[in-house]
Amino acid sequence: MQTNKMKKIIFTAVLAISCLSIKFADAQVSVGVGLNISSQPDWGPTGYNNAGYYYIPDIGAYYDVNAHEYIYMEHNAWVHRGYLPPRYRNYNLYGGYKVVINDRDPWLRDNDYRGRYASYRGRHDQAMIRNSRDARYRNHWMGVRNERMRNQNIRARRENMRERNMNRRDRNMNQRMRQQNQRMREDNRRDKHDDKH
Template structure:
């Protein structure tokens, strides 16, 4: 009887711990956000670029934009945005799935940011939480660093269009969604 009690106690304790830890889990994706993304966000699901009317999904590393009146999702921006500077353009963080389905709302809500070019970006931040990002210039000073400084295939040229056809590194960060 004592053994059954102990086993049941441990099982219930483990179940309670799992439920408790699930309630206190935080969504954080600082390490996967692009270095040209804005500072101030521990989690970003999507980014909206008001100047070009395009979106970027951080987890999927894909852009969504309109092409011939339909939404297209690809690893890089189209040729018409070849000169768009992701480091300099304003990004809005939108933590809702498929934000392009509400494009009219976001276009009007963030129209005033179309020509704003002073947004602080992750690459230039000296906040050590951003050092986790392997493309950050100070990544080698990250306390959790495992000293794996491979390039991971990212180009980081700061342009939205990848002339080489292999897709730019695909992270886009934007500021906020109220």
């Protein structure tokens, strides 16, 4: 009987050690591969050696840290752009809260993240990389930042122009429809007047 107990104890110990060694090996691999501090923008939150995406609850958008692209809903489809759309032009990325997400394609589970992080909307108490004195952030995404920001501003201006042109077209279309409706009402009045006489 004691032999069976000993076998069970030894088997359990071997199983536990093998599970722990697998977990330890996985942890070593993920640490070696997953560092991307240098890709994080200066408005990103501090404290993360690896950040795949930021979820920005205030505007319901995502930011791909490695591709330096925003992901947001436009015309009922998720789009990837190097800039935010005009409707968010006054949003302060340095002031808003960012949630680090390391899941793949988080926008595909937007309802889950929106619900889970709704309480972070309107929060402005997060430490950001720009203000950090931590040595690991000294060389964060500085190389092409100014050029990217310039390109982002140019794209945003173009997008604003497109939006203004679309609004102008809509206003012109509405004005034409009002004029057409006015003409139809006048024609109806004339027809009624002619029918009476």
